[in-house]
Amino acid sequence: MFIIPSDIWEDMIDHARGHAPxxxxxxxxxxxxxVTRQYRITNILAKLNEAELARFDQPKLSDLKQLAPEERADIAFQMDARELSQAQKDIRQRGIELQAFYHSHTMSPARPSATDITLAMEFEHCRAALNLPQPLHVIVSLEDRDHPVMRAYRIEASRATEVPVRRQ
Amino acid sequence: MITIRIPTPLRSMTGGKSEIEGKGASIGELIEQMNADHPGLKDRLCDEQGEIRRFINVYLNEEDIRFLTGKDTPVKDGDEVSIVPAIAGGAHD
Known part of the structure; x- marks a missing residue:
């Protein structure tokens, strides 16, 4: 069971709604x-140039290239590396641990896409070297704007397994 | 020697190796030397201004070099450098 306090839960949904689409x-x-602490990280996808987009898997890359830069964040996210490190540092200083990454799907269900799984595995291959615990991946879906859905997954061996999540 | 951990997407440039060894007095020198051994690697790590690309973290023994002295951060024998693209993803098609 993964437990998210109500105030953080609400803020995650506000975060997703505030950035939609x-x-x-x-x-x-x-x-x-x-969870005791939440960090909003900037989605810098629109700032990536054509060469940098090559970090995405081929099907997603083709889709991204068909969109104008400012529209690309409708179908993908890229965390700002500096902010991610800043958050990691704060987490270390507070004596707590990374529990999960989260992102929103504004027009699709709260389950990991093929791209989510591929790129989570890429991070997984680096994680052990950094002495980080295995994070869950939480997705906030706004597919039904009036009824946001939040689900958590463990992604390992290129498979996503849902972990029950409770608002408390 | 300094151990450099290479993330999956860049392993095509290191002959499939997940770790390579490098020499240099700073992260910047290490990147130059890596690029001499594996041409094109610097372009993947650094932008046109020579700064680490904004979606990539370079860690020296678990500390992001952005919070040390960037590419001037000194390195020494036995250090471990990890190149880690920040997490990304994308919705269903």
Whole structure:
């Protein structure tokens, strides 16, 4: 069970709504699957140039290239690396641990896409070297704008397994 | 020697290796030397101004070099440098 306090839960939904139709992204930290701190991270996707977009898998890359730069964040996110490190540093200083990354899907369900899984695995291959715990991946779906859905997943061996999430 | 951990997307440039060894007095020198051994690697890591690209983190022994002295950060034998693209993803088609 992954536990997210009500105020953070609401803020994640506000974050997603505030950026729609663009995807938002962030990090959740705490201890033992219980979130105590949220970090909003900037989605810098629109700032990536053509060469930098090559970090995405081929199907997503083709889709991204068909869109104007400012529209690309409607279907993808890229966390700002500096902000991510700043959050990691704050997490370390507070003596808590990274629990999850989160992002929104503004027009699709709250489950990881093929791209989410591919890029989560890419991070997974680097994670051990940084002595970080395995994060969950939380997705906020605004597919039904009036009824946002939040789900959490563990992504390993290129498979996503849902982990029950509770608002508390 | 300094160990450099290479993320999956860049391994095509290092002959599939997940770790390479490098020499240099600073991160900047290390990148130049890596680029001499694996041409094109610098372009993947650094932008046109020579700064680390905004979606990439370079860690020296778990600390982001942006919070040290960037590419001037000194390195020494036995150090471990990790190149880690920040997490990304995208919705369903």
């Amino acid at each position: 663009r995807e938002c992204c962030g990090m959740l930290a705490g201890t033992d699957n219980r």
